[in-house]
Amino acid sequence: MLKLFPQFLLWQHLWQLYQLSQKLSSNQLGWLYRISLVNNLNPMEKERLEYTVNRLDHYYDSVNNKTAVYIAINTFITGGAITLLTQIQELLDKEIWLLIFLAAIILFGVGSLILLALASMPYFSPKSDVESIYYFASIAQKDKKEFFELSKNQDKKGDIKDLRNQVFVLSQGLKSKFKKLKWACSLLIIQFVLLAPLTYILIKITS
Secondary structure (H helix, E strand, O other), X not given: OOOHHHHHHHHHHHHHHHHHHHHOOHHHHHHHHHHHHHHOOOHHHHHHHHHHHHHHHHHXXXXXXXXXXXXXXXXXXXXXXXXXXXXXXXXXXXXXXHHHHHHHHHHHHHHHHHHHHHHHOOOOOOOOOOOOOOOHXXXXXXXXXXXXXXXXXXXXXXXXXXXXXXXXXXXXXXXXXXXXXXXXXXXXHXXXXXXXXXXXXXXXXXX
């Protein structure tokens, strides 16, 4: 009997809704439907969007940390190649491949450093893409009073829309940064590969 009690309440609630719908006009039903949509926005979506924004922030920190490590390694290799180039001028005439490998390592290193610098730059979305009370650049474009009014008047639906926009824009920026980081890492691997024949040639010439 206790198991049937919740079902009885459900059917009673549905019957009351049906009776109410018979008394309301079509316009009143339309307004009631709109109000129900606003009040019954999926709460899980907002939690998911906020969680995604936090994850994206973590990935941005990860990109910056990886960029710092790659810059340190790249600077060491490229700087070492430049120093070596200035100290073995007499050996360059004996083996042209020595100059070719050193030049390639330096060029790949400079290219990688440029990509790493671009990847470490803060991502700013164009104003046309973002009109938000979460995004700092969008907030800074407004005066204090305008921002206060927008923040005070933004409803649940507008808040969800704003969060969706933030997740999308942050994902675009993160994708761009990871692409640059991937290319920079590829150039760094090429530098490591070129070190092997360069070391062999140096040992061959100096032995």
